[in-house]
Amino acid sequence: MKERILIIGSLNMDMVIEMKRMPLKGETVLGNTLAYIPGGKGANQAFAAGMLGGNAVMLGCVGKDSLGDRLRENMKKSGTDTAGIAQTENASTGMAVIYVDDGGDNSIVVLSGANGACDVQYLKNNDELIRESSYIVFQMEIPAEAVYYGIRRAKELGKTVILNPAPAPDYLPDDILSKIDYLTPNETELLKLTGKAEFSEENIREGAQELLQKGVQNVLVTLGDKGVMLVNRAGINLYPTRKVNAVDTTAAGDCFNGAFVVGLAEGMSQKEAIRFANTASSIAVTRKGAQSSIPDRREVELVMEQMGKNL
Numbered sequence: 207m208k209e210r211i212l213i214i215g216s217l218n219m220d221m222v223i224e225m226k227r228m229p230l231k232g233e234t235v236l237g238n239t240l241a242y243i244p245g246g247k248g249a250n251q252a253f254a255a256g257m258l259g260g261n262a263v264m265l266g267c268v269g270k271d272s273l274g275d276r277l278r279e280n281m282k283k284s285g286t287d288t289a290g291i292a293q294t295e296n297a298s299t300g301m302a303v304i305y306v307d308d309g310g311d312n313s314i315v316v317l318s319g320a321n322g323a324c325d326v327q328y329l330k331n332n333d334e335l336i337r338e339s340s341y342i343v344f345q346m347e348i349p350a351e352a353v354y355y356g357i358r359r360a361k362e363l364g365k366t367v368i369l370n371p372a373p374a375p376d377y378l379p380d381d382i383l384s385k386i387d388y389l390t391p392n393e394t395e396l397l398k399l400t401g402k403a404e405f406s407e408e409n410i411r412e413g414a415q416e417l418l419q420k421g422v423q424n425v426l427v428t429l430g431d432k433g434v435m436l437v438n439r440a441g442i443n444l445y446p447t448r449k450v451n452a453v454d455t456t457a458a459g460d461c462f463n464g465a466f467v468v469g470l471a472e473g474m475s476q477k478e479a480i481r482f483a484n485t486a487s488s489i490a491v492t493r494k495g496a497q498s499s500i501p502d503r504r505e506v507e508l509v510m511e512q513m514g515k516n517l
């Protein structure tokens with residue numbers, strides 16, 4: 207039986223607008239297309255874990271509405287267990303408005319809605335799932351107290367904790383940092399978390415070291431087309447990724463996180479799990495949308511075979 211992976215987080219319906227370039231403050235631009243695509247950082251990571259062969263379960267909340275039904279139905283296609291996803295009558299399903307420009311870059315605004323019901327009480331009601339899982343993955347699109355409660359509870363039970371700090375809070379409490387096995391920010395999130403204004407490689411390295419000193423076991427910084435940087439007590443290592451023609455980077459980090467935890471759960475070394483996750487997200491950026499861009503296991507293995515040692 208494969209080790210169980212529990213992903214606790216948000217589900218959003220993404221309203222994706224493609225445009226030549228992003229509007230500046232106060233400017234109006236014309237969009238090209240509009241599409242509704244299943245998303246949400248938690249759901250994307252759970253979807254990726256399922257698609258890539260993980261024994262994955264998702265906890266999160268949607269509204270009692272058709273968007274919520276669509277999100278749950280779509281998640282089932284990945285093989286991820288959706289039985290614990292709750293429906294609340296108090297709010298409508300979370301939504302995200304996503305602008306994607308010609309270069310594949312995006313800007314995202316999230317309306318949390320029903321994700322707010324993924325609270326401490328809901329996690330307490332689902333304690334059995336936490337107890338039965340080996341790897342627990344969080345992001346920051348549900349109430350922060352629920353994330354903190356979940357991390358404390360997971361660590362109390364001896365689980366491996368992965369936190370993707372997105373969207374980045376201004377800070378994370380020290381007792382939370384000391385319970386994280388893998389913190390997976392992108393560059394911007396890392397700088398925000400460590401209060402560094404200037405974007406530089408030195409600040410990224412320094413920020414990651416500071417987080418280690420506060421007790422994080424491994425800081426895995428996703429660097430977009432430059433790959434990822436793993437910082438831990440053994441040192442700093444850069445793992446480049448293959449070059450592709452990116453059309454949409456939405457959910458690339460989510461795909462990385464979902465794939466990485468699948469690798470860990472299968473007993474891959476950190477290096478192997480990173481190589482696997484880098485490959486999965488390098489495929490995701492060549493496709494449009496969030497869950498619509500996530501590859502399955504066969505596709506990832508094919509690319510890994512083709513690339514061989516060049517990955």
Ligand code: RIB
Pocket residue numbers: 216218219220244245246247250301302314316347456457458460496
């Ligand atoms: O990481 C991408 C995701 O961020 C989107 O799917 C959107 O829903 C927001 O949560």
